[in-house]
Amino acid sequence: MQNEPIHSLYDEEDSFRDHIATVDEKGKRKWIFPKMTKGAYTLARKYLAWVLIAILFIGPFLRYDGQPFMLFNVLERHFILFGIVFMPQDFHLFVLAMITFVMFIVLFTVIWGRLFCGWICPQTIFMEMVFRKIEYWIEGDGPQQRKLSSAPWNMEKTTKRTIKYALFYLISFLIGNTFLAYIIGSDAVLKIIQEPVSNHIAGFSAMLLFSGIFFFVFAYLREQVCTAICPYGRLQGVLLDANSIVVAYDHVRGEPRTKLAREVKTGGDCIDCKQCLYVCPTGIDIRNGTQLECTNCTACIDACDDIMIKINRPTGLIRYDSHNGILSGSKKIWTNRVKAYSLLLILLLSVLGFLLGTRGDVELTVMRTPGMLFQENPDGQISNLYNFQLANKTNKPIQIKMITKTEGATIKIIGALNLLPASEVSKGSFFIYLPKNKLEDRKTEVNLTIMQGQKVLTSTSTNFMGPITFK
Ligand code: SF4
Ligand code: SF4
Incomplete structure (x- = not known):
């Protein structure tokens, strides 16, 4: 399943790149083996992830007035959002809600960058907080994983990979069934599971298809979803500006980089230890500036803070900040662009609220x-x-x-x-x-x-x- 690495990802020079970090010059995939991270952000993300995962799995079983609390039955064009039924007759509301949602995303991204990707997106949550954790548990930390990947197919490698992919498939099956339950309802999914397969050929095929897709995404595609497929990631270039708050390296404080080993440190605070690069799940060096591949996962913040504490320097060399904030020392959120988007969003929300409020039974x-x-x-x-x-x-x-x-x-x-x-x-x-x-x-x-x-x-x-x- 995994591509064997041609060479270490981290052998490259720190020059600014004009190509995606996970593809080599010949267009071949470079597999990433990020190191484990520990720290305040990782811990906070872990707690939030468990809450969100619990909500996702419980969601299809929640009932309101005997009906699902959330249902997205695209096949029968029947939708229930927070207990409110939406039918094809409400298509205008759906379109308006979508426009409002896009406007909200635009405003949110202009201010906070890809905060959603790092903290809330199901792809990141399952990849980093579930599948990656299983990988660490079975195959060890990043360097051990790389070693195992380059090793010949002996008993150890075969056993570890078999256990890992079996667990991956099991979790993908659970996610696939939950996904299906949001579409056809939890009762229908339970029926498919309990009754003979011959009674539910279509439903059973859908189950296998969804499970297979999720397995493929988390076992093979991984960070490629965020760096090359997700349209939201591609929008960053037009949405972010110099005042957007993103995970950023403080180049003013960090440069010029110097090795700590060289007696008294006279340059910037960055000691070029590359820990921020080793933990990055998308394989980039945040010191090259804001990049499309960065999902704002905060792993590099924790890794760098850990180093700063060890070398007795203030934490936050990599932190949430804007480009202008790093240059001037103060963040400016309420810009003219943010004001204009906020006004538009308030207008859209007002119209949507009015239409929902006056919507008849x-x-x-x-x-x-x-x-x-x-x-x-x-x-x-x-x-x-x-x-x-x-x-x-x-x-x-x-x-x-x-x-x-x-x-x-x-x-x-x-x-x-x-x-x-x-x-x-x-x-x-x-x-x-x-x-x-x-x-x-x-x-x-x-x-x-x-x-x-x-x-x-x-x-x-x-x-x-x-x-x-x-x-
Ligand atoms: S972890 Fe911090 S000190 Fe180390 S290379 Fe990255 S930015 Fe520099
Ligand atoms: S650069 Fe930092 S925040 Fe961005 S993806 Fe890599 S580790 Fe996560």
């Missing part, structure tokens, strides 16, 4: 039945045939009736329309009858109202067609 869509104009009835009334869709956006069935408030008009539903099942769209047809003397023109506007007892749930109007001679 039931949505009625009415369309004239294609190919039908109007009918003249023996009793002198004119009738029009319509198709309707009624979406119940709640978790409970609703008892309803359809009425019209247009004078003289009557409604006749084809079949029955009493109960709207929870979170479903009911479809049907109905006639509207209007006496000839009530026709205003070739088109007459007719009101349609959906009632729950005495409460109006929603109302709309539709055009009623009649012969032009009755104007």
